[in-house]
Amino acid sequence: MQIFLADASAFMPFNPQTYFSHTIDTAQQIESFNAERRISVAFRPVSGLTPSLTFEGGQSSSLSLWQTTSRSGFLTVPNDDLEVFTVRFVTDGSMVRRDHREQHIGRPGHAMMVSFDAMRSEEASADFAAVSGTVTRTALAAAHTFLEKPKRQGHLPRFEPVVDATGLPLQNLMRTMKRVVGQLREGVQTSDLVFPLLEEIMVYRLLTAWPREDLDRVPSGPVGPQPIKRAKAYIDGHLAEKILLSDVASAAGVGVRRLQLVFKGELGKTPVQFILERRLDRVRADLKHANDDGASIGTIATRWGFTHMGDFGRRYRKRFGEVPSVTRRG
Template sequence: MPDTTSRLPGIRSPESIWRPQRFFAHQLQSVRELEYVNDGGGLAVNFYPVSRVSPQVRVEGGQSRTMSLWHTQSTTGFLTIPTIEADLFTIRFVTNGQMIRRNWRDEQVVTQGYATFSALEDMRNGEASAGFSAISSTIARASLLASYHALEQKPDRPLPVLEPLTSLDNMGMRALLLSLEQMQIRLRDVRTADDLFFPLLEEIISYQLLSAWPRAPAAELPSTGNLAAAHVRRAIDYIEAHLATPLRLADVAAVAGVSVRLLQMSFKRELNMTPVEFIIERRLQHVHRDLCREAYRETSIADLGRRWGFAHMSDFAQRYRRRFGCTPSDTRRDMLRKVE
């Protein structure tokens, strides 16, 4: 695919949605050119200026239906906002300058020598500084999970949780960055007939990523006996006894004998999560447990979700996937495969 430089109007497809592209290269030097690429570039994000200075941004890479790889450089800085809803993970190595990545719950300041890993759906926007450069990639959750199962030879295990921010202080991470840089350079030489390039790239990057990227500690809930605050233990006992019923924080706090505010502060101190997050986590664990039991094989996933307090199936499915690295249907399918 030829260089689709955005300064030459008319040479790109008018299709404005995300689409596979073996190679693209956009040199953006004005607000008009940013808007032009946003309207027809077929990328997963839109670009916006961060100052009144004429933007200077170059983005070059390629993408298939399940992954993408690109290099970004800017002397002025820019803002990006996701434009698609897709079950993708984003990997970004900052090689110069910094980027503030704002998620829906927090934000990360990523500088040279650090890399980020997060779900695309969690990203609100990313603000790059002047003098910024980075090598970035996305990969489908399903593809990464399949690679993990092949690597570990344990098809029933959920995808491990990777650290959202990590440094390049070990050889594995530096080797992963080098692989991304070399493969991105080779994108210029990919031809229409080279259909094996992206599947091979996906496999190489997946295995390196899973082997080198630090994993976050497993989210283990402390036992009630290890908690210092008696009112937190009372709250947990009440929550566990009423997980399958509507729960209000005011009721939980009343049983614990404290205010809602103190209850929230105590949960954050003792468990590093809010009472609501604790309730959701325990409900997700119960659904996962039931989906793994043959006794519930005839019970629909929707009924199991509702049984444990999830009224909205789309929200439930997203939370389950983030927690266990697979869909509820995947968990059930794994259970049925084991018993057949």
């Protein structure tokens, strides 16, 4: 798992793990897990109940993402004092988050976004389930700069701690988080060029979807043809490499949010859709000449960054109306 920032080594609050999965069924397992200090919180069982807790996910040096289920409920207290934000969508049960000055309650239909360094404890109810993510303040501020180009570098908006999560933007964010956890479970290869875009989009969706008090104004009005020309030229020149929206926006000379608006306005699609379509076009062109070099469909798909064949096949059929093998035979 990788964060999209250029220098993640400047802040290393997490121990990078491509994928982790833990199941805790006894008090002794809780004690052993806490002693190893694998994560930034310590677990406590609910008094009088046999613990039942499972969580899985992955983390880079600046971003952690995981899903949790628990029949018994549990308590957590921080192990470390980290400058990070935790985002949580509770899908079953409830969670009480106690900070030094106030408390917040997460339940289905609502989402929480709170600063980790203010936390005293969290208490999950019985039959609890949630998808959660933690991102460093530095990474979030850098993404905000790429997205909106605020007047102050390193500035972060003031986010609402508990919000209604039934609207489409936050539902999309939750689905993206779940999808990323699912792909971590399946395994992400270094040659996968789709996953880094998905991870980046997740952070941008967080910034754009979450209600806040001091939203920076996004420049409005038309722009000249040069930004989109520069963006398309950069994309076409780097299709076989990892492409991030922050890179495309820098090449175009605009912020990421402005880049997204320009693509939707001029092309009727997002930059990510444009990138994936361009890569699928390259796959199709190679398939038509595959008999010349004997390359398999999987080899050609991987050449252009598609390592999950099921996902690749669905995208290919949607774009061209046929399966890759038909293209190759034709």
